[in-house]
Amino acid sequence: MIRRASSILILIAASACSGGGASTSDPLPPADLKSGGLATTLDDTSQAYRNSIRALSEDQASQFSFGHSLFNRAWVTAPATTDNLDGLGPLFNARACATCHAKDGRSAPFNASGELLGMLFRLSVPGTADNGGPNPDPVYGDQLRPLGILGIPGDGTPHVTYEELPGNYADGTAFSLQKPSYSIDGWNYGEPSEGLMISPRTGPSVIGLGLLEAVPEEEILANVHPPDADGVHGVPNYVWDAERQATVLGRFGWKANQPSTLQQTAGAFVGDIGITSALFRHETCTPSMIACNRAISGADPDFELSDQAFHAVGFYMRALAVPARRAVTDQVALQGELLFTKFGCASCHKSTLHTGPSDAEALANQTIHPYTDLLLHDMGPELADDRPDFQATGRQWRTPPLWGLGLLAKVNQHSFMLHDARARGFAEAILWHGGEGTNARENFRSAAASERDALLKFLESL
Amino acid sequence: MRVNARKFLPCVVLAGGLLGCSSDETAAVSRDAVVKNYSANLYAAYADSVDDEVAFQTDVEAFLAAPTEKSLKTVRDSWLASRAHYMLTEGARFYDGPIDVDPPNHEGLLNAWPLDEAFIDYASKDGVLHEDVGIINMPDVLPEITAEGLDALNGTDGEPENVSAGYHAVEFLLWGQALNASGPGERPATDYVIGGPSKNPDRRADYLKVAVEGIILHLTEVRDAWKPTASYRVGFEKNTDESLTHIFTGLAKFSKGELGSERIGAAYESKNRHDQHNCFSSQTLLDYERDARGILAMYTGNYGEHDGPGLDDLVKAADPALDADLKKKLQASIDAIIAIPAPFEDAIAGDDDSAGRKAIQAALNALSAQGDTFGKAAAAIGLTITVDDPEE
Numbered sequence: 001m002i003r004r005a006s007s008i009l010i011l012i013a014a015s016a017c018s019g020g021g022a023s024t025s026d027p028l029p030p031a032d033l034k035s036g037g038l039a040t041t042l043d044d045t046s047q048a049y050r051n052s053i054r055a056l057s058e059d060q061a062s063q064f065s066f067g068h069s070l071f072n073r074a075w076v077t078a079p080a081t082t083d084n085l086d087g088l089g090p091l092f093n094a095r096a097c098a099t100c101h102a103k104d105g106r107s108a109p110f111n112a113s114g115e116l117l118g119m120l121f122r123l124s125v126p127g128t129a130d131n132g133g134p135n136p137d138p139v140y141g142d143q144l145r146p147l148g149i150l151g152i153p154g155d156g157t158p159h160v161t162y163e164e165l166p167g168n169y170a171d172g173t174a175f176s177l178q179k180p181s182y183s184i185d186g187w188n189y190g191e192p193s194e195g196l197m198i199s200p201r202t203g204p205s206v207i208g209l210g211l212l213e214a215v216p217e218e219e220i221l222a223n224v225h226p227p228d229a230d231g232v233h234g235v236p237n238y239v240w241d242a243e244r245q246a247t248v249l250g251r252f253g254w255k256a257n258q259p260s261t262l263q264q265t266a267g268a269f270v271g272d273i274g275i276t277s278a279l280f281r282h283e284t285c286t287p288s289m290i291a292c293n294r295a296i297s298g299a300d301p302d303f304e305l306s307d308q309a310f311h312a313v314g315f316y317m318r319a320l321a322v323p324a325r326r327a328v329t330d331q332v333a334l335q336g337e338l339l340f341t342k343f344g345c346a347s348c349h350k351s352t353l354h355t356g357p358s359d360a361e362a363l364a365n366q367t368i369h370p371y372t373d374l375l376l377h378d379m380g381p382e383l384a385d386d387r388p389d390f391q392a393t394g395r396q397w398r399t400p401p402l403w404g405l406g407l408l409a410k411v412n413q414h415s416f417m418l419h420d421a422r423a424r425g426f427a428e429a430i431l432w433h434g435g436e437g438t439n440a441r442e443n444f445r446s447a448a449a450s451e452r453d454a455l456l457k458f459l460e461s462l
Numbered sequence: 463m464r465v466n467a468r469k470f471l472p473c474v475v476l477a478g479g480l481l482g483c484s485s486d487e488t489a490a491v492s493r494d495a496v497v498k499n500y501s502a503n504l505y506a507a508y509a510d511s512v513d514d515e516v517a518f519q520t521d522v523e524a525f526l527a528a529p530t531e532k533s534l535k536t537v538r539d540s541w542l543a544s545r546a547h548y549m550l551t552e553g554a555r556f557y558d559g560p561i562d563v564d565p566p567n568h569e570g571l572l573n574a575w576p577l578d579e580a581f582i583d584y585a586s587k588d589g590v591l592h593e594d595v596g597i598i599n600m601p602d603v604l605p606e607i608t609a610e611g612l613d614a615l616n617g618t619d620g621e622p623e624n625v626s627a628g629y630h631a632v633e634f635l636l637w638g639q640a641l642n643a644s645g646p647g648e649r650p651a652t653d654y655v656i657g658g659p660s661k662n663p664d665r666r667a668d669y670l671k672v673a674v675e676g677i678i679l680h681l682t683e684v685r686d687a688w689k690p691t692a693s694y695r696v697g698f699e700k701n702t703d704e705s706l707t708h709i710f711t712g713l714a715k716f717s718k719g720e721l722g723s724e725r726i727g728a729a730y731e732s733k734n735r736h737d738q739h740n741c742f743s744s745q746t747l748l749d750y751e752r753d754a755r756g757i758l759a760m761y762t763g764n765y766g767e768h769d770g771p772g773l774d775d776l777v778k779a780a781d782p783a784l785d786a787d788l789k790k791k792l793q794a795s796i797d798a799i800i801a802i803p804a805p806f807e808d809a810i811a812g813d814d815d816s817a818g819r820k821a822i823q824a825a826l827n828a829l830s831a832q833g834d835t836f837g838k839a840a841a842a843i844g845l846t847i848t849v850d851d852p853e854e
């Protein structure tokens with residue numbers, strides 16, 4: 001279907017461009033609808049994030065299916081008859097991957113009762129760990145787990161309050177941004193250490209990760225450069241790879257603090273759900289958490305996530321297709337992309353990257369449009385979490401991919417964006433940009449309403 | 463009652479200018495009539511499910527009044543019977559209908575699997591019995607077992623998903639953990655005998671009663687959302703094409719993704735007996751067969767003895783060969799499930815050439831094919847649904 005659709009588009013493009021010039025009356029050529037190359041899905045429904053890439057081998061297809069099942073299943077307290085799905089906690093953030101990554105997207109930051117849910121709070125104290133990463137709190141470790149299994153209290157309870165910050169576009173139109181303040185109370189294992197640093201993060205959608213993993217390191221590093229006229233310069237994060245026991249380029253997570261989907265997956269299993277695996281074999285109870293350390297393990301016999309299950313989820317994480325771009329001939333949306341470049345957004349949100357070799361046909365040697373450079377950028381004090389993470393400073397964040405984001409509202413019924421979901425839609429997300437993003441933000445803020453609308457329409461088409 | 467107000471409209475609408483109306487066709491069935499018959503059947507099935515559970519509740523009370531191995535056997539049989547109609551409703555999933563919409567997530571509260579057994583009662587691991595785990599054995603955590611108390615306890619951990627309630631919680635309380643390689647759990651009736659060998663029999667009885675009340679409550683709410691006057695049903699019957707899309711989507715996704723991949727495929731893949739619903743009672747195949755029969759009935763507009771206008775009438779009018787093919791496939795899935803040798807946990811074991819695994823693979827293939835064919839059938843009457851990965 002994709003192949004047929006694109007050949008039609010090429011015809012349209014050919015006829016549209018026959019005039020050759022770029023005069024304003026000429027229609028702009030259509031955009032490439034294949035955001036993920038061969039790993040693109042045409043599904044634009046509420047299930048748009050949950051499709052597999054094409055051309056899977058029989059074995060890969062069954063891994064995908066098993067991985068999907070595991071991603072969505074709730075883990076239970078050990079011991080349970082479902083001995084392959086027990087071992088929840090003792091401390092945890094969620095019972096299932098899909099709790100925070102609902103429908104392979106991103107859950108809202110709050111649950112139905114208004115409690116913080118699709119949100120994680122990284123913790124650390126000053127200094128660095130042996131592997132060069134954040135220095136965990138001696139009692140609470142490196143993340144807050146608000147929940148515990150029966151009889152084991154969670155770490156504590158996070159809270160957020162918002163303050164409205166009014167502002168104006170250059171044309172006088174008013175907007176308002178909500179500025180979050182976070183606090184944690186009800187610490188159940190004593191007060192945390194002096195100087196505790198807290199970094200709030202939402203679970204991002206998990207589409208297209210296999211493509212990003214297949215982008216050769218040289219292509220990412222080629223975008224590293226000294227500050228340009230706008231002050232934009234990306235820098236790589238170098239992080240600890242537990243599998244290879246080496247410091248390597250980071251590319252996943254809000255701070256590019258994870259080197260691979262497999263490590264990200266294993267880290268989330270042990271940190272968020274309390275499920276040990278071949279890569280991270282130990283629960284995260286710290287020595288002073290007595291009940292936590294005594295809790296019954298679901299390990300069978302060495303760890304809780306079987307290797308077969310681990311590799312199935314690992315493959316699933318790489319094999320979720322990217323939704324096709326929509327409105328590819330819509331002139332307003334296309335104009336919006338030109339403005340996206342003109343305003344400077346595309347300096348970091350790179351439209352095009354290429355993948356190298358891969359074990360999956362649809363991931364190998366593809367031209368993709370993730371709208372990220374996978375590098376770190378200083379985003380200014382307003383967005384700072386003031387918590388270093390390997391090479392990333394407290395003001396740096398990795399450029400998040402934008403592909404598929406236009407379907408967020410349809411898939412997850414909300415439009416919360418940025419690392420802590422403070423932005424209520426694209427416009428607020430742009431208006432929060434500071435640091436290296438200041439000029440791009442100001443270009444947007446001072447643009448005419450029609451131009452701002454065009455830019456937003458472009459983003460909605462991703 | 464089944465007067466067809468739009469008798470000749472479908473010829474125009476459905477054929478899309480490609481096919482004429484064959485003159486030998488008897489009164490064509492309207493889309494409205496199909497949607498109305500679907501909701502009436504579904505309402506009847508949920509109403510029967512409520513009645514089943516109320517009847518089961520009586521049997522539970524009788525058992526608790528005099529717990530013996532004999533009365534335990536009776537109440538276990540009653541549990542199996544209590545799911546007969548509910549299974550027939552499961553094709554009505556995956557379109558955010560009353561059963562799925564979250565919150566309140568009735569489906570999750572009714573039928574969640576796996577179950578958090580150690581949250582409920584004692585449990586064993588590697589031959590070691592942990593008799594002090596679970597709410598039943600932790601009076602300090604919840605002094606009195608009530609529905610409100612359990613809700614509050616679930617509320618404190620901020621989780622919208624509750625895996626300590628529903629049909630399988632009751633199954634666990636009747637059968638206990640299935641610890642052998644094959645066959646059901648062996649919970650003794652004395653678990654409920656006051657002064658017997660097990661701790662907390664009174665609290666176990668309270669939990670069982672509360673769990674059954676919860677099932678009745680959730681089923682009742684779903685049933686009432688399908689009442690003829692309920693706003694969901696009124697809207698459902700008004701937006702005919704959207705509802706037909708929902709109906710097809712539910713049947714396709716339930717066939718291929720849920721019953722196929724999730725419920726049968728995951729266990730086939732892991733070869734783990736505990737990846738099956740009804741693990742405690744070792745009666746999983748019964749569920750699968752009921753589910754598959756429910757799908758066929760939903761397609762043909764049947765419920766029990768009632769045979770009303772169905773999706774099959776619409777598809778047949780547009781493409782008789784496709785309708786025949788789909789019906790054949792639906793029956794083939796039922797036959798393939800029946801052909802799996804019981805118990806399911808034995809069938810998944812072994813190598814891929816074993817009779818059991820070949821039979822399961824055949825059922826998976828049949829369900830996958832039927833899911834895809836639902837997609838084609840929807841397309842034949844001008845609807846677009848997502849079965850799975852749309853471009854494959």
